[in-house]
Amino acid sequence: MHQALYTEKRGEVIICSLCPHNCHVKKGMLGSCMSRYNNGQELIAANYGKVSALHFDPVEKKPLYHFFPGRIIFSIGSTGCNLHCLFCQNSEISQTSPDQFHSLHEYTPEDLVALARQRNENIGIAYTYNEPAVWFEFMLDIAVLSSEAGLKNVMVTNGFINPAPLDRLMPFMDAYSIDLKAFTEDFYRKVTKASLEPVKNTLQQIRRAGRHLEITNLVIPTLNDDDTIFEEMCRWISGELGADTVLHLSRYFPTYKMSIPGTPPSTLIRLRQLALKYLDYVFIGNITLPEGNDTLCNKCKKVVIRRNGYMTSADGLDNDGRCQNCGNFVAQVGSSHPGN
Ligand code: SF4
Numbered sequence: 001m002h003q004a005l006y007t008e009k010r011g012e013v014i015i016c017s018l019c020p021h022n023c024h025v026k027k028g029m030l031g032s033c034m035s036r037y038n039n040g041q042e043l044i045a046a047n048y049g050k051v052s053a054l055h056f057d058p059v060e061k062k063p064l065y066h067f068f069p070g071r072i073i074f075s076i077g078s079t080g081c082n083l084h085c086l087f088c089q090n091s092e093i094s095q096t097s098p099d100q101f102h103s104l105h106e107y108t109p110e111d112l113v114a115l116a117r118q119r120n121e122n123i124g125i126a127y128t129y130n131e132p133a134v135w136f137e138f139m140l141d142i143a144v145l146s147s148e149a150g151l152k153n154v155m156v157t158n159g160f161i162n163p164a165p166l167d168r169l170m171p172f173m174d175a176y177s178i179d180l181k182a183f184t185e186d187f188y189r190k191v192t193k194a195s196l197e198p199v200k201n202t203l204q205q206i207r208r209a210g211r212h213l214e215i216t217n218l219v220i221p222t223l224n225d226d227d228t229i230f231e232e233m234c235r236w237i238s239g240e241l242g243a244d245t246v247l248h249l250s251r252y253f254p255t256y257k258m259s260i261p262g263t264p265p266s267t268l269i270r271l272r273q274l275a276l277k278y279l280d281y282v283f284i285g286n287i288t289l290p291e292g293n294d295t296l297c298n299k300c301k302k303v304v305i306r307r308n309g310y311m312t313s314a315d316g317l318d319n320d321g322r323c324q325n326c327g328n329f330v331a332q333v334g335s336s337h338p339g340n
Pocket of ligand 1: 017022032081082
């Protein structure tokens with residue numbers, strides 16, 4: 001049993017301040033994320049050491065397009081999530097507790113770092129599949145070891161985490177792929193059972209820390225595809241995080257508790273054109289379209305990274321990630337094992 005961090009005991013209730021829900025967890029109960037359990041003495045990180053999935057994935061699948069393009073990353077996940085999105089794509093692992101999910105395997109941080117190092121072309125470890133913020137203690141222990149081994153660490157997250165734990169992770173986390181699910185409190189409250197403001201704070205905190213950051217926005221017809229609000233979001237990203245922040249527009253498909261039909265390609269194309277008024281790098285994902293795949297240098301407009309599905313070629317960049325044509329920095333790249 002592994003004790004959870006960021007807790008305060010008040011009688012039989014334990015307050016968890018890992019994420020902005022700040023749950024008051026009663027004795028014998030789990031927090032809203034179904035990952036932290038009050039055993040009457042302390043709050044237990046119930047999913048510590050428990051792995052639901054592990055794969056070597058293309059880094060583009062996270063999605064990260066400007067972070068070691070064309071490389072693979074060892075990707076791991078557990079169970080639980082502090083959001084309860086009606087359209088969740090991974091509800092079988094995210095909306096369950098470790099006790100209810102029967103295909104968990106036990107690993108130590110040392111085991112996982114050793115597995116990550118088995119493939120020379122691997123750049124590091126991505127914490128993904130379910131929400132890694134609610135795997136905090138285990139993720140932190142792995143990330144510390146992994147960093148010492150010279151591997152990169154990547155968090156694929158909803159960004160709903162309090163500032164202090166995020167700050168604690170920051171020295172060990174090299175890149176963040178953040179879901180910005182919409183740009184209204186109303187959407188977050190009704191569709192995710194959370195709130196927008198803490199996610200905006202997370203994005204700003206990561207930008208201030210200078211870590212690599214890419215944003216994914218899943219476009220759901222009628223719920224978050226309004227042009228005016230979408231433009232407001234893009235203006236905010238550009239102003240607060242920088243016009244060079246990578247934005248992925250992802251196609252939604254009906255799943256879990258949501259039956260709205262999938263996003264029409266024309267919506268994604270229209271929103272991409274709107275986003276390009278404010279942002280330099282906007283891509284379309286979850287669908288193959290002729291546009292919105294390649295990276296054009298934001299200074300000279302030459303194609304520097306070509307993508308065809310998960311086949312990626314960064315031939316237009318030099319070894320420092322600069323455009324071969326004009327010398328402008330575009331992406332973090334690497335041609336060898338970061339730990340070597
Ligand atoms: S991490 Fe879990 S238990 Fe802690 S506040 Fe968030 S939802 Fe509640």
